[in-house]
Amino acid sequence: xxxxxxxxxxxxxxxxxxxxxxxxxxxxxxxxxxxxxxxxxxxxxxxxxxxxxxxxxxxxxxxxxxxxxxxxxxxxxxxxxxxxxxxxxxxxxxxxxxxxxxxxxxxxxxxxxxxxxxxxxxxxxxxxxxxxxxxxxxxxxxxxxxxxxxxxxxxxxxxxxxxxxxxxxxxxxxxxxxxxxxxxxxxxxxxxxxxxxxxxxxxxxxxxxxxxxxxxxxxxxxxxxxxxxxxxxxxxxxxxxxxxxxxxxxxxxxxxxxxxxxxxxxxxxxxxxxxxxxxxxxxxxxxxxxxxxxxxxxxxxxxxxxxxxxxxxxxxxxxxxxxxxxxxxxxxxxxxxxxx
Amino acid sequence: xxxxxxxxxxxxxxxxxxxxxxxxxxxxxxxxxxxxxxxxxxxxxxxxxxxxxxxxxxxxxxxxxxxxxxxxxxxxxxxxxxxxxxxxxxxxxxxxxxxxxxxxxxxxxxxxxxxxxxxxxxxxxxxxxxxxxxxxxxxxxxxxxxxxxxxxxxxxxxxxxxxxxxxxxxxxxxxxxxxxxxxxxxxxxxxxxxxxxxxxxxxxxxxxxxxxxxxxxxxxxxxxxxxxxxxxxxxxxxxxxxxxxxx
Numbered sequence: 001x002x003x004x005x006x007x008x009x010x011x012x013x014x015x016x017x018x019x020x021x022x023x024x025x026x027x028x029x030x031x032x033x034x035x036x037x038x039x040x041x042x043x044x045x046x047x048x049x050x051x052x053x054x055x056x057x058x059x060x061x062x063x064x065x066x067x068x069x070x071x072x073x074x075x076x077x078x079x080x081x082x083x084x085x086x087x088x089x090x091x092x093x094x095x096x097x098x099x100x101x102x103x104x105x106x107x108x109x110x111x112x113x114x115x116x117x118x119x120x121x122x123x124x125x126x127x128x129x130x131x132x133x134x135x136x137x138x139x140x141x142x143x144x145x146x147x148x149x150x151x152x153x154x155x156x157x158x159x160x161x162x163x164x165x166x167x168x169x170x171x172x173x174x175x176x177x178x179x180x181x182x183x184x185x186x187x188x189x190x191x192x193x194x195x196x197x198x199x200x201x202x203x204x205x206x207x208x209x210x211x212x213x214x215x216x217x218x219x220x221x222x223x224x225x226x227x228x229x230x231x232x233x234x235x236x237x238x239x240x241x242x243x244x245x246x247x248x249x250x251x252x253x254x255x256x257x258x259x260x261x262x263x264x265x266x267x268x269x270x271x272x273x274x275x276x277x278x279x280x281x282x283x284x285x286x287x288x289x290x291x292x293x294x295x296x297x298x299x300x301x302x303x304x305x306x307x308x309x310x311x312x313x314x315x316x317x318x319x320x321x322x323x324x325x326x327x328x329x330x331x332x333x334x335x336x337x338x339x340x
Numbered sequence: 341x342x343x344x345x346x347x348x349x350x351x352x353x354x355x356x357x358x359x360x361x362x363x364x365x366x367x368x369x370x371x372x373x374x375x376x377x378x379x380x381x382x383x384x385x386x387x388x389x390x391x392x393x394x395x396x397x398x399x400x401x402x403x404x405x406x407x408x409x410x411x412x413x414x415x416x417x418x419x420x421x422x423x424x425x426x427x428x429x430x431x432x433x434x435x436x437x438x439x440x441x442x443x444x445x446x447x448x449x450x451x452x453x454x455x456x457x458x459x460x461x462x463x464x465x466x467x468x469x470x471x472x473x474x475x476x477x478x479x480x481x482x483x484x485x486x487x488x489x490x491x492x493x494x495x496x497x498x499x500x501x502x503x504x505x506x507x508x509x510x511x512x513x514x515x516x517x518x519x520x521x522x523x524x525x526x527x528x529x530x531x532x533x534x535x536x537x538x539x540x541x542x543x544x545x546x547x548x549x550x551x552x553x554x555x556x557x558x559x560x561x562x563x564x565x566x567x568x569x570x571x572x573x574x575x576x577x578x579x580x581x582x583x584x585x586x587x
Contacts (some may be wrong), residue, residue, distance in 0.1 A: 199429065203428075210393070212412055212504065
């Protein structure tokens with residue numbers, strides 16, 4: 001035999017990413033404690049990063065793997081947050097019921113929209129889902145039951161295991177625990193026949209169908225799963241991150257675009273790309289402000305758009321397939337012995 | 341011998357254009373047949389109809405007595421196909437391309453990665469590797485499908501179709517774009533697959549290959565069947581000569 005028989009990915013390679021993430025999740029937030037709370041303001045930011053990472057992981061499977069572009073996931077995110085909040089405040093539903101309702105709403109709406117929209121492809125699908133996001137934003141921003149532009153107040157807090165209720169650090173651990181589970185699931189899926197089918201659909205839907213892949217059902221399943229993940233992120237936003245107040249400004253059109261950028265800058269092909277995109281984009285603002293303060297400038301924020309645009313341009317020029325593949329290539333080049 | 345494929349007055353109209361018009365023929369189990377005809381004769385359209393890629397305007401196509409309706413249904417009935425313009429999954433490896441057609445775990449099982457799954461995946465890889473050996477691509481198994489030479493992409497499409505364990509294999513112009521050596525190797529491969537008890541129907545422009553390889557030829561022109569028979573009989577058929585020479 002000339003070359004050896006190929007083997008499935010080893011558990012070590014499969015789980016080293018999630019293990020590294022677990023270590024980072026445990027250690028990084030603790031650093032803020034060591035710094036005597038000086039960087040305590042970073043904890044809410046870490047929560048927000050985690051919430052976005054959940055949506056983006058679902059979107060990475062939908063867009064990066066399956067190749068179906070959605071600009072409507074801010075809508076499912078809003079749907080999750082508002083269903084949970086309305087159920088808990090207006091209907092005085094217990095917390096678990098509100099959460100369950102929110103997830104069901106996410107599943108139902110994503111199923112109905114996916115069922116009708118996934119017959120479209122490419123730009124048409126992107127535009128149709130964009131409309132979905134606009135409709136949902138329009139509703140929450142105008143309906144009386146969602147408090148319109150004023151939003152909802154007196155939201156209950158999801159007490160994290162009853163421990164340290166409301167402490168930012170506990171919230172970080174809770175949210176990132178969920179992120180870890182979602183990532184683990186996505187890693188499993190990507191290294192399975194299902195992940196292969198998703199990438200096959202992305203590559204050539206006609207060929208995939210000729211090989212017995214049920215392309216429509218598969219696309220619909222991924223769409224619904226990503227919709228439910230967005231709704232879950234919405235619930236976490238309403239009950240964990242938000243301090244008893246929920247307003248519509250978080251869910252506007254720009255956020256859908258931001259989600260798209262998060263998916264794309266990290267690198268479309270991998271789960272880790274999405275996670276990196278979410279963290280980088282969310283952390284960018286704070287990082288820029290921080291660097292500005294260190295350099296003695298107080299209004300660094302006004303250069304934020306500029307710096308952000310520059311980074312996007314650099315990524316497009318030097319690493320068109322995203323941040324993670326680019327970093328990987330760079331590392332590989334460094335490791336290679338120089339030729340003389 | 342049972343009828344493998346029975347085409348009965350099949351028609352496909354695109355508006356006023358009768359791409360396939362009242363075509364009937366049968367392919368016996370174990371046959372090696374070719375569908376030929378000048379450009380625009382309706383060969384690929386007929387192929388798409390057999391593979392269930394588009395609905396018939398009228399008539400029926402059955403495989404072992406069962407009606408073909410859509411690609412997935414055709415695939416379950418044991419019909420596998422290749423494409424005229426190679427349609428591989430470019431971002432997947434050569435091995436993964438072959439594995440797409442092998443049924444695997446559903447969403448839930450894949451999400452939880454049941455213990456049995458790794459073993460099942462290993463088996464699929466082994467089978468895929470064996471299929472690549474059959475077409476001579478095993479050394480390229482880890483390469484990306486989009487990066488291997490065109491001739492080998494054609495072979496990969498055949499290996500991918502074989503992964504479905506088909507009863508009937510449809511090859512749409514397998515020799516198009518291949519040089520003489522590659523075409524010779526392809527003929528050997530097709531013969532070997534045929535000996536492995538798979539009925540084969542191919543569309544081909546390379547008359548040399550067709551006359552050398554097949555036992556039954558069906559000639560289409562302008563959507564109609566104009567002749568059918570052994571290669572020699574068809575070669576001497578007046579209508580066929582007229583169609584090809586524009587008489």
